[in-house]
Amino acid sequence: xVIRSLIASLFxxxxxxxxxxxxxxxxxALFSDDAEASPAFISFDPPPMSAPFRLELIxxxxxxxxxxxxxxxxxxxxxxxxxxxxSRVGEGRFNVSGMVFHMPGLWKIEVIARRQDADLRYWLxxxx
Amino acid sequence: MKxxxxxxxxxxxxxxxxxxLLTDDEIAQVLSYGxxxxxxxxxxxxxxxxxxxxxxxxxxxxxxxxxxxxxxxxCASCHNPSNGFGDGLPRGEGRVQLxxxxxxxxxxxxxxxxxxxxxxxxxxxxxxxxxxNPAEMAHDADGLKGALSxxxxxxxxQSLFGDIDAHSPEDALINVGKALAAxxxxxxxxxxxxxxxVDALAxxxxxxxSAFSQSAQRGLKVFFGEGRCAFCHVGPALTSGEFNDxxxxxxxxxTEVDSGRFGGLKALLQSPYTLDGDYSDDPERSEAWAxxxxxxxxxxxxxxxxxxxxxxxxTAPYMHDGSxxxxxxxxxxxxxxxxxxxxxxxxxxxxxxxxxxxxxxDLVAFLESLTELKRD
Numbered sequence: 162x163v164i165r166s167l168i169a170s171l172f173x174x175x176x177x178x179x180x181x182x183x184x185x186x187x188x189x190a191l192f193s194d195d196a197e198a199s200p201a202f203i204s205f206d207p208p209p210m211s212a213p214f215r216l217e218l219i220x221x222x223x224x225x226x227x228x229x230x231x232x233x234x235x236x237x238x239x240x241x242x243x244x245x246x247x248s249r250v251g252e253g254r255f256n257v258s259g260m261v262f263h264m265p266g267l268w269k270i271e272v273i274a275r276r277q278d279a280d281l282r283y284w285l286x287x288x289x
Numbered sequence: 290m291k292x293x294x295x296x297x298x299x300x301x302x303x304x305x306x307x308x309x310l311l312t313d314d315e316i317a318q319v320l321s322y323g324x325x326x327x328x329x330x331x332x333x334x335x336x337x338x339x340x341x342x343x344x345x346x347x348x349x350x351x352x353x354x355x356x357x358x359x360x361x362x363x364c365a366s367c368h369n370p371s372n373g374f375g376d377g378l379p380r381g382e383g384r385v386q387l388x389x390x391x392x393x394x395x396x397x398x399x400x401x402x403x404x405x406x407x408x409x410x411x412x413x414x415x416x417x418x419x420x421x422n423p424a425e426m427a428h429d430a431d432g433l434k435g436a437l438s439x440x441x442x443x444x445x446x447q448s449l450f451g452d453i454d455a456h457s458p459e460d461a462l463i464n465v466g467k468a469l470a471a472x473x474x475x476x477x478x479x480x481x482x483x484x485x486x487v488d489a490l491a492x493x494x495x496x497x498x499s500a501f502s503q504s505a506q507r508g509l510k511v512f513f514g515e516g517r518c519a520f521c522h523v524g525p526a527l528t529s530g531e532f533n534d535x536x537x538x539x540x541x542x543x544t545e546v547d548s549g550r551f552g553g554l555k556a557l558l559q560s561p562y563t564l565d566g567d568y569s570d571d572p573e574r575s576e577a578w579a580x581x582x583x584x585x586x587x588x589x590x591x592x593x594x595x596x597x598x599x600x601x602x603x604t605a606p607y608m609h610d611g612s613x614x615x616x617x618x619x620x621x622x623x624x625x626x627x628x629x630x631x632x633x634x635x636x637x638x639x640x641x642x643x644x645x646x647x648x649x650x651d652l653v654a655f656l657e658s659l660t661e662l663k664r665d
Contacts, residue, residue, distance in 0.1 A: 243584060
């Protein structure tokens with residue numbers, strides 16, 4: 162009983178990100194300006210022009226609340242015309258549908274993952 | 290002898306050999322503009338899409354003024370096949386002068402949104418919009434059902450849709466819209482000189498590709514480059530299908546404005562005739578994602594749908610208000626664009642690019658190469 166209690170206490174002392182988390186070979190690592198941000202990965206087929214596409218997202222953090230995904234064209238100063246839908250499909254795993262890039266050029270995908278203490282912000286540049 | 294040969298060398302012009310003028314990057318970009326025409330596919334929201342009997346009925350209705358309350362105006366009154374399915378006027382003439390240019394009906398299958406402001410997300414809903422508009426055909430569902438019941442079309446209607454007496458006026462109205470849509474879906478333009486160029490490049494046939502006008506190729510380079518046309522006029526239909534501000538004034542009078550997409554979205558989201566509504570025949574609502582997720586943005590104000598450029602040389606005048614009479618004036622409008630007139634919040638896509646006269650000619654030549662070749 163004492164030994165079991167000691168082992169249980171050790172688990173409580175471990176950091177939140179205790180689940181095995183890594184992207185697959187097909188996934189790109191997302192960038193973050195926050196050095197403390199957990200690793201995050203994204204994958205999608207080459208986006209079609211002005212048609213909906215999906216992406217798969219992994220964020221290696223078990224304490225996430227809502228996750229928002231959006232995109233903009235930094236050089237044109239406009240975003241997408243449609244609201245993507247983010248669905249949680251597992252711990253730290255999300256499917257995003259309804260992404261539409263309606264112009265060729267540089268797009269910046271932005272991910273904001275809410276946590277109790279602070280939001281995690283990630284991004285990835287995509288050339289269409 | 291030497292003098293004659295020297296004169297011959299000087300006086301006889303060298304024939305400029307035709308060639309492909311595009312860089313490898315430009316060739317990769319131009320391949321995204323094909324293939325054309327698209328593979329036909331039926332609209333799942335319209336149960337008579339692709340149905341030959343519906344297409345035939347739709348064509349007859351298109352030319353029949355019974356679709357207007359007083360029997361004087363047919364769809365073809367404004368969408369005249371001899372006029373590029375437009376009317377050649379700056380602004381449409383219904384019962385009063387309308388606010389916008391009459392758009393062509395070619396290649397509607399390639400669109401996601403319809404009308405200059407995208408008030409509708411499907412062709413059958415767009416088809417009934419002018420029927421009900423008091424400024425256009427000024428009908429109502431009851432009157433239309435009555436006119437249809439008394440017409441020569443009633444048997445064809447009933448063969449497709451069932452006993453008209455068992456239908457509500459609204460059902461009859463929607464069915465008319467779906468027959469009209471089935472017909473308009475067939476209005477797809479054929480190959481153009483530009484398509485032959487794209488096809489040849491796709492096959493690596495440089496000799497055939499080189500036959501594409503050198504002037505049009507130079508114009509294409511402007512289209513991709515400093516003209517920035519290719520940001521909005523993308524893909525085989527040469528349109529993103531979305532909405533932009535191109536510095537064309539949206540004032541209708543000193544006190545009235547055309548809100549464009551901003552107002553169009555309000556109309557769309559209040560309409561019972563969308564792809565997400567009860568009148569869609571698609572149980573999966575597979576294309577309803579757009580109306581469900583479209584964003585209403587302040588920057589939509591005064592923006593208008595990017596038209597396709599296929600057959601553009603045949604659909605003058607141009608822009609949502611028909612204010613530009615010919616292609617040359619369109620090119621010069623963009624070339625000398627007034628940045629003060631651009632009003633979309635901070636959007637930064639267009640800028641003046643000051644073409645020379647020769648470059649204007651080349652870009653016009655490219656746009657003219659988007660005219661379909663005569664069919665046999």
